[in-house]
Amino acid sequence: MFQRFLASVGIGAAKVDTVLQRDEWAVGEEVKGLVHIAGGAVEQNVDSIYLTLSTTYTRESDDRKVSITQDLAKIRLTDPLVIKPGEKREVPFSFTLPIETPLTFGLKKVWIRTGLDIKHSMDPSDTDYIQVLPGTLMSDVMQAVQSLGFRLRQAECEELPHRLRGSVPFAQELEFLPVSGPFYRKLDELELLVFPRSLNELEFIMEIDRKAKGLAGLFSEALDLDETRVRFTVTPSDVATLAHRLEQMIKKYC
Known part of the structure; x- marks a missing residue:
């Protein structure tokens, strides 16, 4: 029971690591990679594994500029599953880079966040920045x-x-x-x-x-x-x- 409590706050919980085939993608291309999942100290029920593609844009408010995060796409990779203690899993994925994705020109302004959706627990996540090239x-x-x-x-x-x-x-x-x-x-x-x-x-x-x-x-x-x-x-x-x-x-x- 105590281990489950620790896992709920991220201690001894499952971990996730996304590996992309490369870090440069053109708008309209299929982004491909693998999600690596490592089970923690206790069994955990995962509602879904998902990817979120995000960027930032500038909003002017009261004569100052504010950076706002905008999600461009959210991709659900799996149905509910159980991750056993110490278990290793790989989930392949691919998705089309949306036409609205801004070009980065070397700046770190577009990223993919991978998350495990676990109820009543801190969701493990991983963030990977990508370079976006013009189509x-x-x-x-x-x-x-x-x-x-x-x-x-x-x-x-x-x-x-x-x-x-x-x-x-x-x-x-x-x-x-x-x-x-x-x-x-x-x-x-x-x-x-x-x-x-x-x-x-x-x-x-x-x-x-x-x-x-x-x-x-x-x-x-x-x-x-x-x-x-x-x-x-x-x-x-x-x-x-x-x-x-x-x-x-x-x-x-x-």
Whole structure:
């Protein structure tokens, strides 16, 4: 009885360890791995083994930024089972990385949490961070932007107004600086707000931030009048002419 009490607070309880096939995955890929379970000092009834894919986004509140955790997917791996003392088990899994998963660009902002759901007990868990790479279409978009002389400066997930929300309350914003090419010294920055509709359809709101020129330019910049927003959609059929299309859209507002 005393051992069961200790297990309920995590002492001598079952342990879980998830091993992914790799730590880099592209949006839309099948994430695969094994959940290793080691029984503790007493027999325990496990209602389920589950995976939760999570990230964070930024919310502005009272003139300050707050980091909010958002679950992107929860995957139940098993029906109820009994883990005997000292027992070893392996549970294979796979799931599709959702299109809403933000790209990480080397930052630890997306993770998979594995948990054992045990009633009246502290749930054992394990957390694994992953690197999220762009899918094929997003890679093509980024290459088109970079071919115009832009370099990615940062990527952030920000809360959206209710009217713009889809299945998640945020969108990822990619901020590019002009370092060469036709827009060098003409723009301060170029921002892309990404709205994935499917693996083969991406919607964007592009914000073109013109460089201030003279007093009139400085006045416009102070009032945020130097920013222009353009909404457009990209599919695989657009890729061949995408760089030219982007160049023409940006030139229109330079």
